[in-house]
Amino acid sequence: QSVLTQPPSASGTPGQRVTISCSGSSSNIGSNTVNWYQQLPGTAPKLLIYTNNQRPSGVPDRFSGSRSGTSASLAISGLQSEDEADYYCAAWDDSLNGWVFGGGTKLTVL
Amino acid sequence: QLQLQESGPGLVKPWETLSLTCTVSGGSISRSSSYWGWIRQPPGKGLEWIGTMYYSGTTIYYNPSLKSRVTLSVDTSKSQFSLKLSSVTAADTAVYYCARQLGSGSYGGYFDYWGQGTLVTVSS
Numbered sequence: 001q002s003v004l005t006q007p008p009s010a011s012g013t014p015g016q017r018v019t020i021s022c023s024g025s026s027s028n029i030g031s032n033t034v035n036w037y038q039q040l041p042g043t044a045p046k047l048l049i050y051t052n053n054q055r056p057s058g059v060p061d062r063f064s065g066s067r068s069g070t071s072a073s074l075a076i077s078g079l080q081s082e083d084e085a086d087y088y089c090a091a092w093d094d095s096l097n098g099w100v101f102g103g104g105t106k107l108t109v110l
Numbered sequence: 111q112l113q114l115q116e117s118g119p120g121l122v123k124p125w126e127t128l129s130l131t132c133t134v135s136g137g138s139i140s141r142s143s144s145y146w147g148w149i150r151q152p153p154g155k156g157l158e159w160i161g162t163m164y165y166s167g168t169t170i171y172y173n174p175s176l177k178s179r180v181t182l183s184v185d186t187s188k189s190q191f192s193l194k195l196s197s198v199t200a201a202d203t204a205v206y207y208c209a210r211q212l213g214s215g216s217y218g219g220y221f222d223y224w225g226q227g228t229l230v231t232v233s234s
Contacts, residue, residue: 002156035220037157044207044227045149045157050220088157092215098171099147099159099215 003028004089006102013110017077020105022089024070028100032092034072036065039086039104048087049074076107084109112137114208114225122202122232128195132208132225139189140165145211146184146191147221150204158204160193162211171215198232205229 005023012018022034036049047056049065052072064075072091076083089102118130132146139146147162163170163182172180176195184191195202205227213219 032216033218033220037221044224045221046224047220047222050222051218056222090157090159090221092219094216096174098173099162101157101159104156 002103003093003096003100004091004102006087006089006105008103009106009108011108011110012076012079014079014081016079017075018079018107019076020074020087020089020107022072022074022102024072024091024100026070027095028070028091028093029067029072030070031094034065034067035090036063036074037088037090039088041085045088079109081109083107112210112223114210114223116206116208116225116228118228118230120229120231122198122230123234124199124232125197128193128198128202128230128232130193130206130208130228130230131190132192134189134191134210139184139191140186143213145169145214145219146182147209147211148182148193149207149209149221150202151207151227152201152204160195160206162215163191200232203230203232 033051037045038048039045052067053065086104093100113136122128144165148160161172167184179196181194207227208225209221210223
């Protein structure tokens, strides 16, 4: 059971906008920033969003992140087939004194 | 461009110690604000953080669920950091990733560079 809660799956058609939620608590999302990672099939995770809503160089602006209270969300607009991947949220947990990850959301592009 | 590469045995016997090394190239392992960490992923499952250490080795954080079995270390002269996980069982079978954490976890840190991962199977 992951400390951060994500829906196991999400889907959309090309061009659509999809959102993936990440729910935590006051000791993690409620007090620390959230990062999102994208894991394409058979590859290592890649940093997608950091510090709640910042995109690393090279990440398209179709990807955006937000945080409110003890929850965060990742939005993908203009969905493309290459966005089909697993997405993980992560945050530092002050109670555990370590990183916690969400269970991951498998995004399918229909 | 920073590159990380994991190395170590792909097969470990139950109750033995898993040992992996991550070699950093294309940048300094001793860069300020750089922490070095390990994350694992059992087959078909999600990511689990194992531990993170500051480049100087002065600050180390361990996953509480693994703390009694994990040791992290760094060798800046070789641009390497290492993971040892003792008394392994089949539940420790996973792809192990090394990664750079930029910034402290409680101050907006994040894992920005990852190794490709190495599968370690625990079996007799």
